[in-house]
Amino acid sequence: MALLEAPGSPRRLRDRLVRAVEAATTPLLPADYLDLFAPLRSGADLRGRIVSVHPETADAATIVIRPGADWAGHVPGQYIRIGIDVDGVRQWRAYSLTHGPRADGHISITVKAVPQGKVSNHLVHEAVPGTLVHLEQAAGEFVLPDDLAARKFLFVTAGSGVTPVIGMLRNLFPVTDEGVLVSDGLDGHSLAARPTENPLDITVVHVAPTRPDSIFIDNLHELHEAGAITLVDRYDDVHGVLGVDQLEELVPDLAERTTYACGPAGLLDALGQHHEERGLELFTEQFRPVVISAGEGGTVTLEKSGVSVELDGTTTILDAAEEAGVLMPSGCRMGICMGCVLPMREGAVRDLRNGEITTATPGETNTGGVSIQTCISTPAGPCHIDH
Amino acid sequence: MTTITRKDVNPTAHLTPEDIEQIGVELDAIRQDVIDSRGASDAAYIRKVVDVQRKLELGSRAVLLASIFPPAWIVGTVGLSVAKILENMEIGHNVMHGQWDWMRDPKIHSTTWEWDNASTAEGWKHSHNQVHHTYTNIVGKDNDLGYGIMRVDEDQRWSPFLLGQPLWNFVNACFFEYGIAAYDLELGKNLRIPREKRSEAFRRSAKNTLRKIRKQATKDYVVHPALSIPTGSFLPTLAANFTANLARNLWTHSVIMCGHFPEGVETFEKKSIPANETRGEWYVRQMLGSANISGSKAMHLMTGQLSFQIEHHLFPDLPSNRYAEVAPKVQALFEKYDLNYHSASLPRQVGSAWHKIVRLSLPNGWLAETNVKNAPKQVALLYKLSTGGPKVRRAYDAMQRRAENQKRETVAA
Numbered sequence: 046m047a048l049l050e051a052p053g054s055p056r057r058l059r060d061r062l063v064r065a066v067e068a069a070t071t072p073l074l075p076a077d078y079l080d081l082f083a084p085l086r087s088g089a090d091l092r093g094r095i096v097s098v099h100p101e102t103a104d105a106a107t108i109v110i111r112p113g114a115d116w117a118g119h120v121p122g123q124y125i126r127i128g129i130d131v132d133g134v135r136q137w138r139a140y141s142l143t144h145g146p147r148a149d150g151h152i153s154i155t156v157k158a159v160p161q162g163k164v165s166n167h168l169v170h171e172a173v174p175g176t177l178v179h180l181e182q183a184a185g186e187f188v189l190p191d192d193l194a195a196r197k198f199l200f201v202t203a204g205s206g207v208t209p210v211i212g213m214l215r216n217l218f219p220v221t222d223e224g225v226l227v228s229d230g231l232d233g234h235s236l237a238a239r240p241t242e243n244p245l246d247i248t249v250v251h252v253a254p255t256r257p258d259s260i261f262i263d264n265l266h267e268l269h270e271a272g273a274i275t276l277v278d279r280y281d282d283v284h285g286v287l288g289v290d291q292l293e294e295l296v297p298d299l300a301e302r303t304t305y306a307c308g309p310a311g312l313l314d315a316l317g318q319h320h321e322e323r324g325l326e327l328f329t330e331q332f333r334p335v336v337i338s339a340g341e342g343g344t345v346t347l348e349k350s351g352v353s354v355e356l357d358g359t360t361t362i363l364d365a366a367e368e369a370g371v372l373m374p375s376g377c378r379m380g381i382c383m384g385c386v387l388p389m390r391e392g393a394v395r396d397l398r399n400g401e402i403t404t405a406t407p408g409e410t411n412t413g414g415v416s417i418q419t420c421i422s423t424p425a426g427p428c429h430i431d432h
Numbered sequence: 433m434t435t436i437t438r439k440d441v442n443p444t445a446h447l448t449p450e451d452i453e454q455i456g457v458e459l460d461a462i463r464q465d466v467i468d469s470r471g472a473s474d475a476a477y478i479r480k481v482v483d484v485q486r487k488l489e490l491g492s493r494a495v496l497l498a499s500i501f502p503p504a505w506i507v508g509t510v511g512l513s514v515a516k517i518l519e520n521m522e523i524g525h526n527v528m529h530g531q532w533d534w535m536r537d538p539k540i541h542s543t544t545w546e547w548d549n550a551s552t553a554e555g556w557k558h559s560h561n562q563v564h565h566t567y568t569n570i571v572g573k574d575n576d577l578g579y580g581i582m583r584v585d586e587d588q589r590w591s592p593f594l595l596g597q598p599l600w601n602f603v604n605a606c607f608f609e610y611g612i613a614a615y616d617l618e619l620g621k622n623l624r625i626p627r628e629k630r631s632e633a634f635r636r637s638a639k640n641t642l643r644k645i646r647k648q649a650t651k652d653y654v655v656h657p658a659l660s661i662p663t664g665s666f667l668p669t670l671a672a673n674f675t676a677n678l679a680r681n682l683w684t685h686s687v688i689m690c691g692h693f694p695e696g697v698e699t700f701e702k703k704s705i706p707a708n709e710t711r712g713e714w715y716v717r718q719m720l721g722s723a724n725i726s727g728s729k730a731m732h733l734m735t736g737q738l739s740f741q742i743e744h745h746l747f748p749d750l751p752s753n754r755y756a757e758v759a760p761k762v763q764a765l766f767e768k769y770d771l772n773y774h775s776a777s778l779p780r781q782v783g784s785a786w787h788k789i790v791r792l793s794l795p796n797g798w799l800a801e802t803n804v805k806n807a808p809k810q811v812a813l814l815y816k817l818s819t820g821g822p823k824v825r826r827a828y829d830a831m832q833r834r835a836e837n838q839k840r841e842t843v844a845a
Contacts, residue, residue: 069655071647072546073486077539081486133475135536379714381748382561383530383542399464411538 084177087114093127095176096151098168105157105205105260106169107143112152112180119183121145121216122209122305122330125154126408128179131167135179137409138164139332141209141307142183143261145216155260157205187305187330189213197246197301201292201316203308204253209330210307211261217245218273220264248275248296252287252308256280289319300325307331337404339393343424347371347432348390356424361397363419366432373419373432380421388414392428397421434586435571435701436720440840443698444716446770455719455769456712462761463747466754475535477753481522481733482540489515497660499668512676514734517683519548521736526752528557533749550609550645555616555637565748569692569699569721576692577699579604579615583792584692585699590795590825592818597793598786608681613641652677683734686782687725691741693785694723696774718745719766724759724775731778732756742773795825797832 066075076089084092093110100106110127119125119142128137140154147153158169187209190196200210249269253259262278269276277295279287289312293299300323306316307330320327342358347366354365363385366373376384380398393404394417402425405415414431436442447455492511499505524547526532532540546553559575567573571587578584581604582597604611614620622634652673660669698720706713725731725739732739732755740755743762750758766773776784791799795817802810817825 065655068647068650069659071651072548072644078486078490081483130472130475130535130537132471133473133535134471376558376562377566379566379711381565382557383528383533383749384557384562386530386533386543399460399467401467411536413538415536416533416541416543 085111085113089113089115091115091180091182093152093178093180095172095174095178097174098172100169101155101260102157102258104169104258105155106172107153107155108168108172109151109153110178110180111150116150116152116180117182118146119152120188121212122188123183123185123212124187124209124330124332125152125183126181127154128411129164129167129172129176131163135411136164137179137411139408141185141212141330143208143212143215145212145219155205155208155211157260185209185330187307187328189305193245195244196303197298198248199296199299199302199304200247200249201304201306201308201312202249202251203306203312204258205260206306206308206330207251207259207261207265208307210249210305211264213305214247214249214268214274215264217247218268218271220267245273246302247273248277248302250287250292250295251276251278252281252312253278254281256283289315292319304328305330337391337393337406337426339395339402339404339425341425343392343426343428345424346427346429348429349432358395358423358425359397360423361420362394362417362422362424362428362430366419371432375420378420380418383418385418385420386416387419388431389417390414390429390431392430393425394422394428395425397423435699435704437701437704438587440843443720443772447716451769452712452716453710454712455765456710456715458765459715459746459762460711462758462765463750466747466750466758470534470751470754474751474753475532475537478523478527478532478535478540478751481518485515485518485523489519493656496656496665496669496672498663498665499660499672500663500665505668505672509672509675509679512672513679513683516548516676516680517734518736520680520684521687521738522733522752523547523736524549525736525738528553529561529748531749531751548648550613550641550648551616552613552637552640552644555613555641559616559618561748565745568718568745569697570702570705570717571699572702575615575618579611580618580620582789584788586792586796587699587701588792590792590817590829594793595818598790601786601789605682605685606678608685609677610645613645617641686778687735687738689785690725690778690781691722691738693788694774694776694781695784695788696772697721697723715746716771718742719771721745722774723781724773725778725781726775727778729756739778742775795828795832797835 063075069075070078079086080089083089085094091113093112093116096109096111098106098108121142121144124139124141126137126139128135130136140156142152143155144153156165156168158166189198200213202210249265251259251262251265253262256262256278259278259280265274265276265278268274279295281287296302303326304316304320305328306313310331313329313331317327317329342356344353344355345362345365346353350366350371352366352369352371354369356362356365363373363375363378367375374385374387376382378385380396389403389405390410391405391407391414393402395402396418398421403415403417403422405428417430419430436444444452488511492508492515495504495511496508499508524545527540527545528542528547530542533542535541538544542557547556549556564574564576569577571577571585578588581600583590583594617634617637622630622638653670656673657666657670660666700717700721705717709717719742722741722745724742725735727739737752737755738744740759743750743755743759744752746762747755747758763773794814798810798814817828
């Protein structure tokens with residue numbers, strides 16, 4: 046379209062204006078100044094501000110966040126990656142969104158503080174309204190199909206695995222002051238407390254160590270009593286640990302249902318095998334798929350160079366990579382100049398000066414990985430470096 | 433000053449190798465204390481400084497839009513000068529050192545930062561972080577010793593060109609950012625190489641530096657003055673930007689001169705540094721090769737905490753806001769090992785550094801030996817040395833050295 050590119054066209058004019066403003070702010074960008082005043086504006090990196098923190102159980106809380114203007118929305122069941130500074134260090138984690146799209150435009154995540162969990166403990170116990178957080182757009186395939194007509198579902202949730210499911214359920218059955226609204230799920234009309242007309246057939250099997258540990262258990266019971274779902278809750282301290290082979294007993298029409306499961310890896314693996322043997326449909330969602338634990342030495346993979354070297358934990362990554370013929374950025378070779386810094390995508394390294402361990406867990410780092418100084422680092426387990 | 437190994441009394445002579453290694457262990461422990469305790473309050477500090485600096489710059493530039501009015505010119509120029517100083521010193525220099533990399537914030541990181549200076553971040557990180565901080569004060573290896581255009585150590589050879597060095601130093605101070613850019617490029621060395629033989633790396637860096645200088649100059653001397661046209665303030669704003677850059681240059685130059693040039697700061701011979709210098713030995717070199725500036729909190733902020741030059745050189749990657757707290761521990765260590773913790777006020781350090789620039793612009797010993805009575809004779813000698821060529825100068829140097837040795841022997845006897 047020649048017309049669009051003609052001089053004086055709005056687009057050309059805008060580009061020129063942007064360049065002029067950039068010329069006034071160099072070496073910074075106009076955004077660096079705008080961020081001081083409007084970090085949630087359209088066009089900014091996606092961020093959010095914590096609006097409120099609601100305790101759910103002794104060690105879980107729902108964090109309500111006002112997302113930036115460029116938030117693209119989500120489908121219940123999806124998760125977001127959130128970056129928050131804990132003790133001054135930016136940490137990234139993924140959490141399920143625990144509401145459907147809300148009228149106020151806010152989003153919410155529900156976090157359970159896990160032992161030694163840096164981010165989860167911070168979010169549950171220390172996060173305060175007003176805090177700026179960094180966000181990525183919602184992602185994840187753990188969502189209900191568009192067409193819900195005549196479908197029967199089973200949700201299996203273990204512990205905090207209830208979070209994506211509660212997002213879906215709250216979207217299907219909004220809770221108001223008058224009680225649960227049971228939607229017909231077909232044309233969007235909501236019918237207050239008329240369980241008999243609820244065409245959706247949903248069973249939720251929820252397992253947790255104890256009832257007081259269970260996030261959203263009151264909501265699940267409310268939904269159950271309103272006839273929106275059939276809840277089967279099982280607690281380890283009362284019923285013993287649930288085995289997947291008990292499912293058919295708890296859910297007699299299991300074979301007619303599509304299963305959505307979210308929980309720890311052990312349960313999901315067992316469930317996967319169980320469903321596969323019976324030819325049943327299963328969708329799963331699991332967080333923290335990789336746990337990095339530090340050891341002594343390991344294989345360093347330089348991804349772009351396509352080189353792997355095996356190290357004993359006393360040689361630096363820089364020396365070993367150069368030995369293997371890779372052209373590495375380097376400088377002082379004693380840890381002071383930052384000339385050798387490269388992003389580690391995954392793995393763990395040990396600082397040879399003081400033994401400190403740095404880990405990069407996929408999904409829990411900046412998109413680029415974690416920067417490490419190769420001249421004073423040795424692998425503490427297998428590591429992948431972007432070079 | 434003379435490199436420590438050629439001095440009458442080597443200030444490290446009383447240290448055993450075990451002492452030196454122990455100093456290393458103790459300094460490592462001080463460093464570790466800071467690393468273990470750095471956290472949210474440190475992060476809040478640097479973010480606050482960045483926030484204040486940017487708002488101050490914006491505000492000052494806004495005021496300068498009406499700089500035709502003298503009060504606006506003064507307020508805007510002072511504000512912009514302070515903003516530029518903060519940006520270069522407390523923010524740029526320290527962020528590029530990786531002092532804040534631990535926050536894992538890609539926006540405040542050594543790998544992404546670019547500063548308001550003619551020198552590119554890449555060039556600066558190489559010449560400063562890598563060369564200067566690793567080879568601090570080693571004559572012939574650390575180009576910061578005189579930036580390749582000045583003589584700041586007795587062991588650097590004198591030539592008549594150096595008579596002008598007080599002037600070069602002043603000019604360099606006024607246009608310091610360009611001096612740094614030229615220095616990062618090793619411009620002098622590279623320009624002596626025939627054009628076609630210059631390295632690819634140099635050509636690339638030179639191109640990047642020129643592009644950066646063009647953008648910097650366009651911002652300060654075209655865009656902002658042009659924005660002031662509606663109030664008829666084009667020229668006043670141009671002058672304000674020039675003044676702010678000049679003030680920033682003079683200030684940073686003074687602070688940086690105080691770091692390594694004052695009398696009494698030690699230098700080192702290349703051949704005296706072992707090929708595999710230990711961490712302890714490196715630490716001791718940093719301890720003796722730097723000088724602090726005493727002063728108020730505001731003064732430390734405006735120097736980017738380079739008033740704690742000794743602490744900065746020991747721990748270049750620790751957050752700058754923590755230097756003040758480690759300084760007493762470092763000073764106690766100096767006392768324990770009977771080493772000279774070099775600290776004085778800004779006027780004294782600047783005066784001392786300038787004294788050295790003037791003294792070493794002249795042949796070794798010339799200034800000390802000159803008095804009113806022998807002045808004509810000394811001037812004649814200086815003329816002879818300046819016009820006599822290298823042979824005459826070498827003979828003079830030899831004579832000076834003999835005289836010094838004799839003096840040493842007399843003292844020993």
